[in-house]
Amino acid sequence: MAEIPGLPARRAALHMLDAVLRRGETLEQAEGAALRSVRAAPDRALAVAIASEALRWLVDFDALIDSATNKRLPDDAKPRAVLRLMLAQWLRLGTPPHAVIATALPLLGVGPRRLAHGVFSTLAKQNAALPEVPTLPEAARTRWGEAAARIAAGLADPPPLDLALRDPGEATSLAVQLGGESLASGHVRLPRGTPVEQLPGFAGGGWWVQDLAASLPARLLGGGEGRHVLDLCAAPGGKTLQLAAAGWQVTALDVSKRRLDLLKDNLKRTGLKAGVVRADALTWEPKHRFDAILLDAPCTATGTARRHPDVLHRIGPRQIAEMAELQTALLARAAEWLKPGGVLVYASCSLEREEGEEQLGKVDLEPLPIRAEELPADISPAPEGWVRTDPGMLAEAGGLDGFFIARFRA
Template sequence: MDIPGLPARRAALNLVDAVLRRGETLDQAAGAALARVRGDADRALTRAIAGETLRWKADLDALIDSATRQRLPDDAKPRAVLELMLAQVLRLDTPPHAVIATGLALLAGGPRRLAHGVFSTLMKREVSLPESPTLPEPVAARWGERTAAIAAGLASPPPLDLALRDPERTAEWAQKLGGSSLMSGHVRLPRGVAVEGLEGFRDGAWWVQDLAASLPARLTGSGEGRRVLDLCAAPGGKTLQLAAAGWNVTALDISKRRLERLRENLARTGLAAEVVQADAFQWEPEAPFDAILLDAPCTATGTCRRHPDVLHRIGERQVAEMADLQGRLLDRAAGWLKPGGVLVYAVCSLEPEEGEAQAAKVALTPWPIAADELPEGLSPTPEGWLRTDPGMLAEAGGLDGFFVARWRKG
């Protein structure tokens, strides 16, 4: 007999397993996991269950351990199913009877009685989760004294941020869309809004881009027809910003698939850029650039609000690999600048090895970031760099973790 909602729960279980056991991202695992889930609502539910399970995993495990005489192994299926069941009740407000019906069905031929007993015990205790998720021990060790503030920013999934093609119409679009704005060219909407149905989407008046992700292109300045290289450009939010700011943009990326999305966004917004698919370590420009924006490949730990899988996939090995790649890209980019040209470096990472340590090695003239270039509530570091994390601007809905630095050549 078919149980309503069971395919979504089975898919969520597969998503979590792909992250924890195989080190895949939620996006990478979604294709196979969601193949048998029908309907947008059930697909969204699948992602929500998996995301909240990963976001609160340490706290869910602590509850499970408090209700068992003998600790379940970390890789035991009953533990994984119980995590999903508790995430639904405690984070998604799913009725317990629906959780039991779909959760125990995932343990067909297995220890259903054990899972039912643990779940029932915890429901009778009226357990709850802490205000902020407890981060995995290796993550807390890396982030040190910043951990508590970052964790506070992860308690809820993020709102929806839009970057406007015409910043002068910020107040108009905030009113039209029923949103708020934290700086010119930005509108923030509640999470869960159907983007394609919003006014201005088809006309290309805006695109989806986290507030922190929009800052590196802003810090590149006004183009006035000058040439800029958007290095590692896809999926294209920064390319759109640079083009809208009057730059003559060359957008370079190695990924054909991701560049297709960039081209689609250029067509939708009516903005122009030269799109180049190439390996940055093989490609050479015909002439040096007035500015280069390097939003470098990174561990993306700063996106943990919307991608909680990074809390479980990323370790010291991945950080070291990305730091090596970033250093080589920075060296290459510096050689492509005109005298007096501007280099902006950014990563959506919370790891110092990918941010501060990289900036300290750049042999160009620093161009410090000023407070009046940033949203109210953010400040540059003493070095003139920018460091954001998910705990900042919390009352306004927060933002992703980014590191940004800027230099001039000569």
């Protein structure tokens, strides 16, 4: 018997959801195995979209499911997982209820199928709706405190597409050509869903994809004028490209071969130059000191929840403590490699204080405050001179990833 059209994509979405919630994998890690049997690119994209929206609105989907059951389903029950995917398709992706039922219920056995059908039909008859803003998991709400409501508002939708340009002077013309807007020098923002490879300038290497917030750390080093900079934990390379385009002689170091291969591909496509080193920053020893170092440290990446909603459910105290310890060690190493008067920019794409503000007292360097005029409009430094962005900032323009950035001088 031929398989129901669309069923493989839904099965893949179910596998991804299980990998994230039960095994703690990232959504990106889960995609490889889950999508192995899904051939068509649109079906693969659909599977990822279903799983992503299920994770983005998980708390609210669970509340709807619980409102339509007499006895609460266990968190790890398969009917609950399938219902999450059904609601994601109906309430977030606009799939008609009859199509949702036809492509999702075959994922369950006879008994659970009846249960899921009944719950979904009840909610459909009630014209169930989601709140305007997704409800954050309780642990995240507690950690993010007063900023939690603003952050949640910034997570309602996947982010737009940000481009960083090799030649900042082309930003205005490219924005007009592509129907986007420029929020900073060398930046263009486009509506989400734009096929990257089909955009003008991609093949010629005129730009690369990089969230506006992710572009801030390299901007704070200014022009290189031939000086030497170390991009520590560099892959997949957006900041390396920025630094090279700004006239720095770049040494790009990372431990991941796969991610360094992406960096090399981006260097080749853009025609920019950098020395690429594969090594563990905790054991590597440079041959010379540097005028500047950019440490975009490995972190929990909770600031990327707009595009990676799995972090809302995978990250807890253990992961935060592990990353904070690693960041402290990397900062200590980087501080040793600066020339006298050299500048270090530390950044993490995390919303956690342990990976941001609490790292400041562990750096044996002089703070070099970030000034408002160095930042795009509507992004301001704290009085202490560091910067924190979050997904709720620049909301009308499509938001930002969450970053912590601080600058020091040797």
